[in-house]
Amino acid sequence: MPFTLAIVGRPNVGKSTLFNRLVGKRLALVDDQPGVTRDLREGEARLGDLRFTVIDTAGLEEADDASLQGRMRRLTERAVDMADICLFVIDARAGVTPADEVFADILRKRAGHVLLAANKAEGTAADAGVYEAYGLGLGEPIRLSAEHGEGLNDLYAHLMPVADAHEARAAEAAPVLDVTVDEDGETAIGHAPTPDRPLQVAVVGRPNAGKSTLINRIVGEERLLTGPEAGITRDAISLRWDWEGLPLRIFDTAGMRKKARVQDKLEKLSVGDGLRAVRFAEVVVVLLDAAIPFEQQDLRIADLAEREGRAVVLAVNKWDVETDRQGKLRDLREAFERLLPQLRGAPMVTVSAKTGRGLDRLRAAILKAHDVWNRRISTARLNRWLAGMIEAHPPPAPGGRRIKLRYMTQVKTRPPGFVVMCSHPDKIQQSYTRYLVNGLRDDFDMPGTPIRLTMRGQGDRNPYKNRKKSTPSRLRKHMRDGPAQK
Known part of the structure; x- marks a missing residue:
């Protein structure tokens, strides 16, 4: 089993750029403005002959726990607890800041193994910041330039002994499997293996429809950032999960607004990331808000999924607050048949991401849509x-x-x-x-x-x-x- 590396640090020190460099793809959104990353993004990294899981995290900020930045920090702290190694990244050109010192102290107490990296260290202008990094008490800083790919050999040298120790511990803890050979000579193992290719599901919809809350409810833990603010999710975040025996790779996407309203550069990147998730998915769950279903943007999103040739499931969220459920459901079905004739007969289920009701129906609808597809x-x-x-x-x-x-x-x-x-x-x-x-x-x-x-x-x-x-x-x-x- 590969080890897990979490990249942590202040906003805008180059964590997502380093993440993209390690996974060999442009998976995480990158921009000059700080605070682009909000959720935890996982990827399969390759560095020489090392294979490991890398986690990109939100920038560590000192903020109230109830605020958006505070909730982002709690997710990052959760990644620190999950990871085998934490790579603490500072900006070598900016030097060590008071916030770096605070977070270095937190990591010393909380993380099992911490490596220090001084990013943006190309050229002599970063020398002073690299020397300052020794004062954090986290050992010798690894001099990196994630943008130009410099210093990765030094990172490999620091990770190699940690990877060997992790592999040795995993070998000691591995259970002895009951291996038998049947009469046809086929080898059978005492537990069912996880399929190499899980079912690809993308959850799409307008901002604040409850996409992240729904996925958190499916996986049974707070893996994605949620809150009352619209547009919290920026990246298309993918999670692998076994949903009651169904191997799943589920994509949480940014809320898609009307194209004319999308002016911000970062929101354009987020929507583009969501569209790519739709193209890679096999089943697309279009999440509607029960209070305002079938807005023009909902119709456009469903039509997009149909034109891309994906299997479509309509899920009506926030059903727990409805009073006249029978009448509402009758109106929804009539509107669906009238407004989306190209998806006639597609599954439509009612769910409550807040309480978890209806998730069994959603799972059955996803399986049926995939089977028909x-x-x-x-x-x-x-x-x-x-x-x-x-x-x-x-x-x-x-x-x-x-x-x-x-x-x-x-x-x-x-x-x-x-x-x-x-x-x-x-x-x-x-x-x-x-x-x-x-x-x-x-x-x-x-x-x-x-x-x-x-x-x-x-x-x-x-x-x-x-x-x-x-x-x-x-x-x-x-x-x-x-x-x-x-």
């Missing part, structure tokens, strides 16, 4: 079905030209994609395509999932039909020189 139908069944659909409602004959639908097959899943081979595909109207798509949903139990149906012509069967005829060389010579003399 992966569904495959045999070609024989499809063509029997197509014949019945044509008999019930033949395709139109524009200009008196009859259109023949000859053959149908499924070419892909995730989402289901079908091709119909036909004559004159350009003449088939969208209304007839919708007729077939709705028939697929109803007859093969595929409610809500995006379905891609393509009409394709069979083309010319003769490969030489349109090829320019060439004259044999002997005939060309005869035409040029005339008949040969005997």
Whole structure:
């Protein structure tokens, strides 16, 4: 089991830049303004032959516990408790500040193993700050430049003995597994392994819909920053969790506002990060606020997920405060069918992220949506079905030209994609395509999932039909020189 490294320090000392450098990707948002990172972001880091989990944390600030900064500090303190090693980062160009001294004292008391890193240490301008770092009493500072990738060899040298000790402890504590061999020669272990590829779920919605609160309730602990303020989440944070036997990788995304209202550079980065999470997800949970459901932005977000080809589940949050629940649910279903016809039949569940009610229904809806999204139908069944659909409602004959639908097959899943081979595909109207798509949903139990149906012509069967005829060389010579003399 790899060790865990938490990167901690004041705001704007380069923690997220170092995090991105270690994971080899631009996962964390980076900007010149302080306080960009608010949640805990985990990633799989590589440094030489070392493999470990790295945690990017919010900047440590002295603030009241009830304030946003205070809640961010509590999350960072939780990361310190979780981690095997804490990498305390200071800004070498700014030198050691009073806040650095306060937090160094906290880490000495709270963390099991602390390494000190002086970041932004490229050039001679940072020498004074590096020397000051010795005064923190955390040992020799590691001179780094996360932006330029300098000093990583020194970091590797400090991490290597710690990694060896962690591996030795893990080997001693590892349980002895009951390994048996069945009659077919297959090896079986006494517990079920975790699948290598968990189900990818993204939770999206408008600001303050309760996305982070819902995910905290699913994982059963305060892993994400929450509060009454709108727009707390900035990064698309992913968490791996086993949800009652369902291996899950769940993405918490920033609230998405109307594009015209997004002027701040950081909010644009946050929304872009959320859109990438939607594209990587398999199931997208669109979280609505029960008090103001189906706002224009909610409709745009749901439509975006459908256009990206993701399986969609609608979850109506804050259901615990509703009084007329039956009437409200009836109105929600009517509005859903009217406003989102492209997702007709998609699961819609009511939940309360605050109390945890309805999470069992949400889990079942996610599993069903994922199953439909992966569904495959045999070609024989499809063509029997197509014949019945044509008999019930033949395709139109524009200009008196009859259109023949000859053959149908499924070419892909995730989402289901079908091709119909036909004559004159350009003449088939969208209304007839919708007729077939709705028939697929109803007859093969595929409610809500995006379905891609393509009409394709069979083309010319003769490969030489349109090829320019060439004259044999002997005939060309005869035409040029005339008949040969005997």
